[in-house]
Amino acid sequence: MSEELAPAAKPEKPNILIGAMAGLTVALVSSLIWFAVVVITNYQLGIVAIIVGWLIGFCTLKATGGKTSRTLQIIAIAITIFAMGLSEYLVVNHFTNEYLDEEGEGKYLPLMLPPNAIAEIIYESIAADPLTLLFWAIAVYQAYKQLEPRQVVKQTTT
Secondary structure, eight states, X not given: OEEXXXXXXXXXXXXXXXXXXXXXXXXXXXXXXXXXXXXXXXXXXXXHHHHHHHHHHHHHHHHTTTOOOHHHHHHHHHHHHHHXXXXXXXXXXXXXXXXXXXXXXXOOOOSOOOHHHHHHHHHHHHHHOTHHHHHHHHHHHHHHHHTSOOOEEEEEOO
């Protein structure tokens, strides 16, 4: 008996909207959990970013009944980057406000800022710790990999 890799049959198209909604839901929930872990422990663990990316890809795949597509992979990548950025922003916002409170300035960084201000804060945070990008890249890869089309293994008898 031997095994042969057969090209994947032309798969049914996944429901992109369902997959995207599942991925976005997981992104929001996991970003908030990641934020809570950082606030409680005062440590930003890169492994959590990797888990977030994996969860987004996995849940997106499950929501589509195991169906994949290149479009769904791209959406999962975008959602993962969004989740990473959201988490980073929430963490920076929290610790900035904690610092301002300790200084007794009476000023606070509002949670809702214009998108360009949020992007600048995320950029500055990453510039201060570029290793963050490595964990983001691994998280993106995990989301991408979960939605990679699978090849079917056929067993043949000889």
